[in-house]
Amino acid sequence: MTDIRSNFKRRLLSTLLLNIGILSIFFGSFYLYSETEVKSPTKKTDREFDFQKAKRVFKRFYKKVGTDFYCGCKFSEDTEVQGRLKIDFESCGLDSRKDKLRQTWIEWEHIVPAHSFGSERECWKKRDCEWNGKPVRGRKCCQATDPLFNQMEADLHNLVPVPGEINADRGIFSYGEVEGEERNYGLCDFEINFKTQTAEPKPNIRGDIARAYLYMEWKYGIPIPENRRKLYESWNKLDPPDTFEIRKHEVIEKIQSTKNPFID
Numbered sequence: 001m002t003d004i005r006s007n008f009k010r011r012l013l014s015t016l017l018l019n020i021g022i023l024s025i026f027f028g029s030f031y032l033y034s035e036t037e038v039k040s041p042t043k044k045t046d047r048e049f050d051f052q053k054a055k056r057v058f059k060r061f062y063k064k065v066g067t068d069f070y071c072g073c074k075f076s077e078d079t080e081v082q083g084r085l086k087i088d089f090e091s092c093g094l095d096s097r098k099d100k101l102r103q104t105w106i107e108w109e110h111i112v113p114a115h116s117f118g119s120e121r122e123c124w125k126k127r128d129c130e131w132n133g134k135p136v137r138g139r140k141c142c143q144a145t146d147p148l149f150n151q152m153e154a155d156l157h158n159l160v161p162v163p164g165e166i167n168a169d170r171g172i173f174s175y176g177e178v179e180g181e182e183r184n185y186g187l188c189d190f191e192i193n194f195k196t197q198t199a200e201p202k203p204n205i206r207g208d209i210a211r212a213y214l215y216m217e218w219k220y221g222i223p224i225p226e227n228r229r230k231l232y233e234s235w236n237k238l239d240p241p242d243t244f245e246i247r248k249h250e251v252i253e254k255i256q257s258t259k260n261p262f263i264d
Contacts, residue, residue, distance in 0.1 A: 050154050057156070061251060068162050070166055071185070073092035073188075093188070110153070111158050155258075170199045174228055214232070
């Protein structure tokens with residue numbers, strides 16, 4: 001009887017130890033998976049997570065989405081030019097104003113331009129700036145020497161994929177309303193008045209634009225132009241966050257551990 005009890009205890013103990021081992025492996029793997037999933041590039045130094053790496057991160061996200069911000073054009077990886085995302089003109093009726101080649105590819109647009117958050121910084125005005133032994137000025141000097149500029153330039157809440165020529169044409173212009181509906185880019189609902197330096201986006205992305213401006217002001221103190229504040233506040237109300245903007249916000253929060261409170 002004693003031997004039976006002893007054998008039973010040994011088998012019970014072995015079973016418990018085995019189960020504990022299995023649970024330890026499971027929870028250990030789960031922990032490692034979770035740590036990998038929530039690991040944020042911004043936990044590295046600001047110099048390590050810069051604009052170039054931000055673009056690579058967003059390329060992976062937008063390759064699954066595949067439409068640009070301004071015109072809703074589909075795009076995919078270019079099979080001929082490595083690293084490029086090529087636009088499908090027929091998917092949206094896009095055309096070029098004068099630069100057909102640049103309009104072919106996706107570029108990454110800062111909704112609040114880099115000039116707006118960089119031009120008043122010391123690095124932008126510095127005249128004796130060097131990077132890797134070469135003289136650099138303006139934006140390149142800030143990229144080389146200013147951690148806060150790098151953080152702002154790489155902030156994913158302020159980045160969107162757009163056709164290249166439209167990115168160049170918009171430049172540092174603020175968004176607003178343009179009289180008339182002159183279409184210089186085919187069927188794309190995006191107008192630019194070069195005289196007044198104003199770019200008019202389609203109605204269903206105006207709220208997205210407004211919330212990027214509100215975020216950059218809240219996060220970094222970059223002021224919204226006073227002649228645009230009331231307009232952007234109205235855009236924020238008239239075009240509330242849709243499902244895609246909310247989902248994108250969740251992805252960005254996971255990547256860089258920051259929220260846009262005007263979306264959240």
